[in-house]
Amino acid sequence: DIIIVDEAHKLKKYYPKGQPNARRHLREGDEEISLLEKITDGLVLLYDPYQGIKPQNISPSEIRKLTKNYVNMQLMQQFRIGGNSSFTGEDFLNGILYGLQLSDDRNFNSDVFKGEYFRIVDTLKEVVDYVDDYSHAYPKTTNRVIAGYCREWVSNRKKKINKGKKYEELPYDWHVGNVLKRWNSTDVDWVKKPNSENEIGSIHAIQGYDLNYSGVIIGNDLTVKNQKIVAVLENYKDIGGIPLKDGFNLSELTEYILNIYYVLLSRGIDGCAVYFEDKSVEKLFKERVGL
Known part of the structure; x- marks a missing residue:
């Protein structure tokens, strides 16, 4: 038999912190690849x-060690972001990595950040309106606001x-100006839930899912010090x-x-x-992606 693990970056190791149910099958020293x-x-x-995205995940260095005898093949093309005649989806992904200082590879076409596909807005309300406008104009599309x-x-x-x-009696998690929003009320198929379009999705609700139009809030959990993006x-x-x-x-938390x-x-x-809460992060990101 062959087991194919999609989203293998979600594989876990034993870690004494986090959801107890997520580690019930793991003892100290265990990780899921060996199992x-x-x-x-x-x-x-x-x-x-x-x-x-969290310390419970098997880290890249640990993955390399555990799979040192595996055949390593790189998938060089993604199919989520289509691009057009002047840029590709790979340009966008490589640009994000460079813009966030996750990569030093400057090999991308910055035009992807200057066209209709991508925009940076000035307020949280604008990012909410962006998603709402597309949902009203194209009711069959799936569009959500998501945040760190x-x-x-x-x-x-x-x-x-x-x-x-x-539900309507629960307090709001997000209160910025006139915008009142709650976090995702579930992390199981949140995107498919009827009320999800009125909520803000966290990473735990959206990883592994596709959207048509996404409104992203890059929060105040990042700032810039000495020209480096760091966690707050x-x-x-x-x-x-x-x-x-x-x-x-x-630096581990920042990553x-x-x-x-x-x-x-x-x-x-x-x-x-995209809406940046910390304007120093926005400024640095813009500089790095050519805006």
Whole structure:
């Protein structure tokens, strides 16, 4: 038998932090690649090193070590973002990686950031309106607002203070100007849920899904210091996504958060609008992608 693992960057290792249910099958020192190898004669991993988003994921260096005897093949083309006669989807993805300082490879056509596919907006309301406008104009398309985990999940139904409340009675997680929004009320097929178009999706709700038009909020969990994008620990609210205090490394957290934004920015098939909460990050990103 052969097992093919799509989204293999989601494979986990034992980690004492995070959702207990996600590690019930793992003991200290375990990771899922070795467990899979025990039950198959052939294991195929479809893996993107830029989509590891939390310390529970098997890291790129660990993946390389565990698969050192595997046949390594690179898939050089993606099919989500089509591009046009002047740029390709690969130009956009390579540009995102360069813009976010995840890569030093400047080999992309910056025209992709200057046309109709991509835009940077000035307010959160504009990014919400962008998604709403396309949803009203093209009702059969799937369009959502998605964001980095830079707000607490105060609408979580599991919180004691929210027990027994109807959905409309739950507090808002996002309150910026006149925009009032809640986080995704589920992370299981959130995109397909009827009310999801009125919510803001986190990385846990959107990874692995496609959208037609995406409105992306790059939050205040990133800033710029000495021309480097760095994480702002106090503004990153995914408790399970923060490395353990013992041996905590800000650069490790920064990489996880940047990977999250790479994933969010690569969801849109037909278009993407972006709002930066931290204007120093916006300025640096613009400079790097040629805007």
